[in-house]
Amino acid sequence: MTGVRVAVAGSTGSVGTQTLEVLAAEPDRFELTALGASGSRPNLLVEQALAFRPKVVAVADPSVAADLAERLPACDVRAGPDALASLAGEADVIVNGVVGFAGLPVTLAALEAGRRLALANKESLIAAGPVVQQARRTPGAELVPVDSEHGAIHQCLRANDNVARVARLVLTASGGPFRGRRREELASVTVEDALAHPTWNMGPKITVDSSTLMNKGLEVIEAYELFGTPAGPLGARVSLEEIEVVVHPQSIVHSMVEFTDATTIAQLSSPDMRLPIGYALAYPDRIVTPFGRLDWRRVTRLEFEPPDLDAFPCLRLAYEAARAGGTAPAWLNAANEVAVEAFLDRRLRWIDIPGLLESTLDRHDGARAGSVDDVVEADRRARQVARNLIGRSLPGPASPRTSEPT
Numbered sequence: 001m002t003g004v005r006v007a008v009a010g011s012t013g014s015v016g017t018q019t020l021e022v023l024a025a026e027p028d029r030f031e032l033t034a035l036g037a038s039g040s041r042p043n044l045l046v047e048q049a050l051a052f053r054p055k056v057v058a059v060a061d062p063s064v065a066a067d068l069a070e071r072l073p074a075c076d077v078r079a080g081p082d083a084l085a086s087l088a089g090e091a092d093v094i095v096n097g098v099v100g101f102a103g104l105p106v107t108l109a110a111l112e113a114g115r116r117l118a119l120a121n122k123e124s125l126i127a128a129g130p131v132v133q134q135a136r137r138t139p140g141a142e143l144v145p146v147d148s149e150h151g152a153i154h155q156c157l158r159a160n161d162n163v164a165r166v167a168r169l170v171l172t173a174s175g176g177p178f179r180g181r182r183r184e185e186l187a188s189v190t191v192e193d194a195l196a197h198p199t200w201n202m203g204p205k206i207t208v209d210s211s212t213l214m215n216k217g218l219e220v221i222e223a224y225e226l227f228g229t230p231a232g233p234l235g236a237r238v239s240l241e242e243i244e245v246v247v248h249p250q251s252i253v254h255s256m257v258e259f260t261d262a263t264t265i266a267q268l269s270s271p272d273m274r275l276p277i278g279y280a281l282a283y284p285d286r287i288v289t290p291f292g293r294l295d296w297r298r299v300t301r302l303e304f305e306p307p308d309l310d311a312f313p314c315l316r317l318a319y320e321a322a323r324a325g326g327t328a329p330a331w332l333n334a335a336n337e338v339a340v341e342a343f344l345d346r347r348l349r350w351i352d353i354p355g356l357l358e359s360t361l362d363r364h365d366g367a368r369a370g371s372v373d374d375v376v377e378a379d380r381r382a383r384q385v386a387r388n389l390i391g392r393s394l395p396g397p398a399s400p401r402t403s404e405p406t
């Protein structure tokens with residue numbers, strides 16, 4: 001029997017390596033036909049290719065191509081800016097586990113090829129929403145989220161046939177390593193502090209985003225793009241105000257949907273990314289997993305509390321960018337990528353991240369997001385603005401406003 005053909009872009013990252021574990025657990029069901037990454041970890045790529053024997057190995061960085069081709073004579077080694085997007089032609093399901101805006105070509109290529117896109121790379125959907133929605137209308141194209149919260153909502157929505165009866169989407173947030181701290185207690189946060197996530201083990205960019213709650217803000221925009229429009233079969237047409245965030249430190253309830261009869265359906269499982277990855281690969285079937293079972297005797301508490309927008313203003317900024325629409329989410333995403341990189345390089349303090357994002361958004365030029373070129377230009381402009389702001393004396397931290405629907 002030939003399995004579902006899977007391509008993994010970003011195979012060397014946290015999502016990528018966990019995707020390979022899911023594939024390895026069911027070799028009769030899944031066949032890895034292609035993998036790729038930036039090329040910064042060539043030894044790991046070679047190791048993966050020797051273990052799974054894909055037809056194609058792709059790297060964004062052409063300087064490592066010759067070495068890879070020599071070490072993997074049985075593989076078609078592709079390199080350069082279009083190499084990862086070319087993986088879309090090699091599989092039924094393309095997992096996009098690339099980090100950041102760099103994942104946009106993979107997202108678009110998978111959808112435009114009429115394939116299933118298992119999307120971890122939320123940044124491409126957030127920055128290029130209108131363009132991705134267009135690509136999503138390609139016959140055969142299907143977008144299934146990998147993010148655990150959106151995978152949860154996807155599952156909860158399947159509990160109901162009438163999308164008009166969806167009242168609210170409730171995204172859960174772990175709260176990150178600084179949950180419960182007040183803003184004034186966060187002035188001296190270090191890179192090591194921010195990278196110590198209490199429940200999830202992830203790549204550095206999303207871990208920092210979780211510490212600022214920017215990740216949850218990006219996920220609000222992601223949920224709006226995924227479920228707030230009629231584009232997908234499960235499109236629930238919820239408004240931005242009907243997408244809420246609640247902090248749930250145990251990370252067992254991955255998100256919830258409330259229906260018009262005040263019934264809430266939640267999805268629960270252990271905080272193990274292999275589970276939502278497996279869901280996105282196997283949907284509408286389910287994987288048969290040897291990992292991730294919960295021991296209910298140990299789940300003694302499920303707590304919920306409102307997010308603190310004073311200590312974590314990034315969440316408010318995400319709602320504002322989503323409300324502004326057009327290229328504002330692209331600006332927010334680009335400024336955030338610049339901010340996180342600067343923080344990890346110890347050029348920007350953690351406490352100054354929201355201020356940088358707000359100052360960048362204040363300079364948003366209002367350009368529309370009608371084409372890929374528009375979005376790429378918006379990303380370039382916003383990065384330039386954010387970089388110029390770093391190093392100058394930044395304004396104080398973004399001030400709290402209390403009217404947000406969270």
Ligand SMILES: NC(=O)c1ccc[n+]([C@@H]2O[C@H](COP(=O)([O-])OP(=O)(O)OC[C@H]3O[C@@H](n4cnc5c(N)ncnc54)[C@H](OP(=O)(O)O)[C@@H]3O)[C@@H](O)[C@H]2O)c1
Nearest residue numbers: 010012013014015037038039040098099102120121202203
């Ligand atoms: N980690 C999680 O648990 C998790 C959960 C939900 C959503 N996500 C989302 O999934 C995405 C990946 O996150 P991650 O934590 O897996 O990141 P990560 O561990 O940092 O891995 C990033 C991957 O992207 C590749 N990459 C980086 N820059 C690239 C470029 N310019 N062109 C092509 N490939 C590039 C890297 O390749 P090299 O290794 O060659 O540099 C690596 O394979 C992010 O959008 C994140 O928000 C992650």
